[in-house]
Amino acid sequence: MSLFWRIFGLNAVVLGAATALLLWAPVTVSVPVLLTEAVILVGGLAVMLVANAALLRIGLAPLERLTRRMTTVDLLRPGQRLPVPGHGGFAELISTFNAMLDRLETERATSSARALSAQEAERRRIAQELHDEVGQSMTAVLLGLKRAADRAPEPLRAELQQAQEITRESLDEVRRLARRLRPGVLEDLGLVSALTSLTTDFATHTGLDVRRRFTPDLPPLDHDRELVLYRVAQESLTNTARHAEAARVEVDLRHTPAAVVLHITDDGRGIGAAGEGAGIRGMRERALLISAALDIDEGPGGGTRVSLSVPRPAKDA
Template sequence: MGDRRRRSDQMEISLFWRVCLINAAVFAVGLVVLATSPATVSSPILPGELLVLLGGLALLVLANAALVRATLAPLYRLQQLMEDVDLLRPGHRLPEKGNGPVGDVISTFNAMLDRLEAERAASTGRALAAQEDERRRVAQELHDEVGQSLTAVLLGLRRIADRAPADLAPEIGIAQETARASLDEVRQVVRRLRPGVLDDLGLCSALTSLLSAHARLTGAAVQRTFSPSLPPLDPETELVIYRVAQEALTNVARHAGAEQVLVELAPTAGAAGVLLRIADDGRGMDGSVEGAGVRGMRERALLVGATLHISTSEAGGTDVRLLVPTHAREARS
């Protein structure tokens, strides 16, 4: 800490002397011009002479202001970057131009952003990994305990219905339907918590199941286009793509009121990455602030080095694009 403070003090003194030298240079130029000029000053000062002096003073002030502003301009750009920086949108850096203390400040700030983004990605990865583990545990318990218990209840009700009087049949039928509906809800929750089809049949099958459920629940027409030439993806990348699609479709169902939804999954040009696109014809974001769901999508994208872009679709709704570069997968391998 002491070394950092000493470097800061040296930086401030250096910047101070730089400004002083600029001012001294401007005044020296003004002095040379006055010394070599044939102009004289009367006593008392004549109006014409006063105008010349005021004009020279104005030129000196303007020249000094221009030079000082040019010296401090990188700091103004650094201030703007500090106001705009968002760790969920990595890559914002300031060009390290110039030398001296200002260049050192910019270089240090860019290095700090590198560390913060790396630490944010690592901490987010640990948090989301723990979240997925907890989802898997809860899903397993729901399937093994609650699901099995409801199945036992259904079997018991069936045996009771076979021996019960005829006048109790309607009530037993209602109980059976209630237990069956509860079992279906538990299975849906289990699928949302941990999509077994993703582990068993792969990404395209899991997305197809997700889209079928979305169409059934919302009544929207879903058009899907999955390329048959997708590059191999590791389980972590497939899970990120699935979760982003799941959250995007949840937002469409809750907020968009869309009648048509387009989902595309295809490799990019040159197979440099994989692009997931989800577009709808709903209400769009209308400039609203991004909520926790969208920020969660951005956090997941960071885990695999992907970028998430959200814009207005051609139909006036929302267009969500997740670009996962293949080099990110190779770097983690």
């Protein structure tokens, strides 16, 4: 039944019931109208309006559910669908809405895959330029400063050695940035070695207590799954350093019969009521690319816990 005929039918039921009540009820209207008759008429009108409102609310409930879902739907949390109530206009409307969500999620996943692929390619290019161009230039400057310091008199030698030390620290920072942009250890030595290097570097530069628990004999994963696990860990640690005000971080990597699960838990102030920023939404987009489940909630002892469950390949699972 279409929306027009649904509303028309509900109103017809109420008006028909009121008409039948007037026909068979011992109620008459005098001229002029008596007070008791006016009270009965006004009361009947009120009952009819209340009944009409109740029936309309029941009849339009699917439309209200659809409206609420439209205001809360998030394409980064797929699978939010409404049940289709039988047949008719409402069922067709809800089916169209569900089909629209299917198309939007597919298009969002496709566009996100392209964007993230381009992002990774740009990161590799920048990391390569930092390593080849900037790194080599700074290495040449460092060697030149060393030769100049060896030949310089004592007062100038101290200043050149200080400049040499600053250049060496800058070169180390450039190399660290290049490793963050392009985790070569991930491609060469695998996920566990990459996460170990990441957490060690993070602890060195932030001073936080980082505790690792990596289950041995992790199942082999393809490059895309390993890269998502690495990037989510990287972004989670970055958020912890910037916002959590934490003293300790735990990085836990384990596997189940169906998935590889990464937990990153801190003892900071928690995520609270703050909205999700670009970093968290970026993690959700990466998780969607490999059909992984990402949860961000309060940790067991407070703070924040990021959980990423990456399904294992079908043949491996």
